[in-house]
Amino acid sequence: MEILIDNRETYILDLLKEYNPKVIRLPIGDIFILKENEGVLLERKTPSDFISSLRSNRLWEQLLKMIKNDKIGLYKIKRRILIIHGQFDIEDAQIFGALLEILFVYEIPIVFVNDDLEFKEFFRILVQREDKGLNDKIPQERWYRKRFREELPEKDKKIYILASLPYIGNILAKNLFDYFGSIASVANASKKNLTNVKGIGEKRAKLIYKMFH
Known part of the structure; x- marks a missing residue:
């Protein structure tokens, strides 16, 4: 390449x-x-x-x-x-x-x-x-695996939930969870505390804060 x-x-x-x-x-x-x-x-x-x-x-x-x-x-x-x-x-x-x-x-x-x-x-x-x-690749049929997310470790389940929210995504979800330790703590975090997380600037912090409040 x-x-x-x-x-x-x-x-x-x-x-x-x-x-x-x-x-x-x-x-x-x-x-x-x-x-x-x-x-x-x-x-x-x-x-x-x-x-x-x-x-x-x-x-x-x-x-x-x-x-x-x-x-x-x-x-x-x-x-x-x-x-x-x-x-x-x-x-x-x-x-x-x-x-x-x-x-x-x-x-x-x-x-x-x-x-x-x-x-x-x-x-x-x-x-x-x-x-x-x-x-x-040629498109292929893929069967829905209902239990896939249920089989994830508890921490990964919570990161997956965070990643599904607007403005966050997979990388920031992991960074947020590693910093705050729980989804509730992320939801209750101030804009200033959110900017302490790697990859989150003031603008992104404002959007995430607004989503939870």
């Missing part, structure tokens, strides 16, 4: 330096995950960049280039993903319409990550799945 990053994306380069990415000028997209002779093309936007590019129509120009180009150099683009990186509070009908158009007209999947931690975790899993070919 080789990671190519556009030379204008210095912020991404710093986040993904552990992959020893190759820095080049990509004609389209921000990141190209390359395996042998094909790869996955990622376009990353912050919420503010998404909105400004939507209003200027630059977004549609970029997405059209992504779907019209089958290759970057000699390498085939086998799939395309749009990542919206940052807390995105959608309140505008135009934004909902744009997201639906991206999904159904341009047929580009959209992934939302709230912060750098989630971005890095998503990227790690994406690279891992691409390397193993897991994203190219």
Whole structure:
């Protein structure tokens, strides 16, 4: 696997330096995950960049280039993903319409990550799945295993419950439980105490606090 990053994306380069990415000028997209002779093309936007590019129509120009180009150099683009990186509070009908158009007209999947931690975790899993070919599988029937969660250790059950709540996810759920020791303590925590947990800043702490109060 080789990671190519556009030379204008210095912020991404710093986040993904552990992959020893190759820095080049990509004609389209921000990141190209390359395996042998094909790869996955990622376009990353912050919420503010998404909105400004939507209003200027630059977004549609970029997405059209992504779907019209089958290759970057000699390498085939086998799939395309749009990542919206940052807390995105959608309140505008135009934004909902744009997201639906991206999904159904341009047929580009959209992934939302709230912060750098989630971005890095998503990227790690994406690279891992691409390397193993897991994203190219034919869909298979999967039987519902009713007792799966019941068989978890008690601590893992509680982490699982926390992870299912908005604004938290798997990594923060574990960090929260390790710090507070119980779901009740998380629910009763102040915004200041929440910011003591690894990966939680003031904005995320405010959202979690508001959810419980």
